[in-house]
Amino acid sequence: MRTDADESAWMSDHSRVSLAELAALSGLTDTMLIELVECGALAPLEIGGNPWTFSARCVVTVRKAGRLRNDFELDANALAVAMSFLERIRELEDQLHAARAQIPRRFR
Amino acid sequence: MKYKDYYELLGVARDANAADIKKAYRKLAQKHHPDVSKETGAEEKFKDIAEAYATLKDEKKRAAYDRLGRHSPGQDFQPPPDWGGADGHGFRFEDIDLSDLFAGLGGRGGAGGGQAMSMPGEDFEVTARIPIEDAATGTLVELNLSVPEYDAGGRLSRTPRSFKARIPKGATHGQRLRLRGKGGKGFNGGRDGDLFLNVELAPHALFRPAGHDLYIDLPLAPWEAALGAAVAVPTLAGPVSLKVPAGTTAGQKLRLSKRGLPRPEGEPGDLYAIAQVVVPPELTDRERELFKELADGSKFDPRAHFHTEKADAN
Numbered sequence: 553m554r555t556d557a558d559e560s561a562w563m564s565d566h567s568r569v570s571l572a573e574l575a576a577l578s579g580l581t582d583t584m585l586i587e588l589v590e591c592g593a594l595a596p597l598e599i600g601g602n603p604w605t606f607s608a609r610c611v612v613t614v615r616k617a618g619r620l621r622n623d624f625e626l627d628a629n630a631l632a633v634a635m636s637f638l639e640r641i642r643e644l645e646d647q648l649h650a651a652r653a654q655i656p657r658r659f660r
Numbered sequence: 661m662k663y664k665d666y667y668e669l670l671g672v673a674r675d676a677n678a679a680d681i682k683k684a685y686r687k688l689a690q691k692h693h694p695d696v697s698k699e700t701g702a703e704e705k706f707k708d709i710a711e712a713y714a715t716l717k718d719e720k721k722r723a724a725y726d727r728l729g730r731h732s733p734g735q736d737f738q739p740p741p742d743w744g745g746a747d748g749h750g751f752r753f754e755d756i757d758l759s760d761l762f763a764g765l766g767g768r769g770g771a772g773g774g775q776a777m778s779m780p781g782e783d784f785e786v787t788a789r790i791p792i793e794d795a796a797t798g799t800l801v802e803l804n805l806s807v808p809e810y811d812a813g814g815r816l817s818r819t820p821r822s823f824k825a826r827i828p829k830g831a832t833h834g835q836r837l838r839l840r841g842k843g844g845k846g847f848n849g850g851r852d853g854d855l856f857l858n859v860e861l862a863p864h865a866l867f868r869p870a871g872h873d874l875y876i877d878l879p880l881a882p883w884e885a886a887l888g889a890a891v892a893v894p895t896l897a898g899p900v901s902l903k904v905p906a907g908t909t910a911g912q913k914l915r916l917s918k919r920g921l922p923r924p925e926g927e928p929g930d931l932y933a934i935a936q937v938v939v940p941p942e943l944t945d946r947e948r949e950l951f952k953e954l955a956d957g958s959k960f961d962p963r964a965h966f967h968t969e970k971a972d973a974n
Contacts, residue, residue: 563836616695650870
């Protein structure tokens with residue numbers, strides 16, 4: 553059995569990924585990712601920065617978007633809408649989780 | 661090899677046209693897609709639906725599937741001796757899943773014929789449930805996966821893989837860790853896939869996580885809440901003394917700075933003790949006497965706002 557202790561990174565705002573890396577991880581093309589940036593569904597860390605880099609936090613959402621595009625044959629516009637909903641769901645789930653943590657155990 | 665009835669999985673007749681197959685797939689995919697549905701087993705259901713659609717939407721694969729004949733779902737079977745796949749090449753059927761057989765048809769390299777091309781390995785996503793204490797210190801988790809991988813001939817097969825992965829200090833519920841190159845093996849020079857580890861924190865008897873903050877219930881006797889007290893509160897690093905101010909009310913949050921979960925970067929989260937005023941389940945004679953004395957002597961009205969709000973409404 554191997555121990556794979558190296559090369560690990562949290563998918564958080566403290567790590568960055570390049571456009572090429574995001575494309576490889578999500579299965580979306582560079583062109584599709586650029587369209588998503590133009591639609592406002594995806595934001596590079598530095599506007600006007602060259603080359604673009606993104607927070608690793610977006611990797612999970614963009615990977616989901618890649619799966620949805622493949623499985624439902626979505627175009628860039630539909631994908632942008634789906635991504636905004638995915639992000640909203642993620643935020644609401646985080647808020648729900650935090651709110652539930654504050655409910656005393658005897659009321660749960 | 662176990663038989664799967666792709667037509668039955670999609671709920672269509674065997675002579676259904678391509679449009680009907682697509683319509684049936686989309687309807688089922690909307691219901692069972694794991695990124696959309698929260699139902700238990702959605703991922704497995706969707707895999708079956710997607711596998712059926714991937715074969716039936718492709719004319720050649722559908723024809724090859726139809727040539728397998730009809731069997732009962734789950735039944736062990738062998739393709740007819742003259743069955744050669746979509747392009748007439750022979751196959752070995754040992755240890756092959758039906759989905760792997762059709763994934764191999766048409767363009768993955770050796771199995772489908774044609775020129776071998778490099779393919780990246782598959783990315784895997786797995787969930788690891790760990791205790792809160794382990795998230796605070798970092799831990800090693802053992803993962804057992806059954807994963808599709810390409811062999812030297814470019815043929816897909818399921819391979820059991822077992823390995824340990826280190827979750828560094830700083831994890832919390834819902835956080836994702838990427839282990840680069842620890843997914844499926846790439847084929848013919850393609851990059852190895854990554855492993856995405858979704859961290860879940862197991863329910864704890866005392867602590868409830870919210871991000872890197874932790875919440876704990878702090879039961880207080882009525883006199884502790886009214887008069888204030890110094891009480892011992894458990895933390896991940898052992899008990900600490902917390903000063904409860906006089907006049908603390910139920911539901912009030914008392915913060916213990918940096919006593920939550922450590923973050924990968926920056927300061928640790930906080931621990932919040934939520935005050936709960938509890939009364940003895942059974943009063944002794946002396947306690948009853950003291951509470952009675954308090955009730956008689958106090959002018960405190962906890963429902964004074966009821967009267968005020970009624971007056972305001974008028």
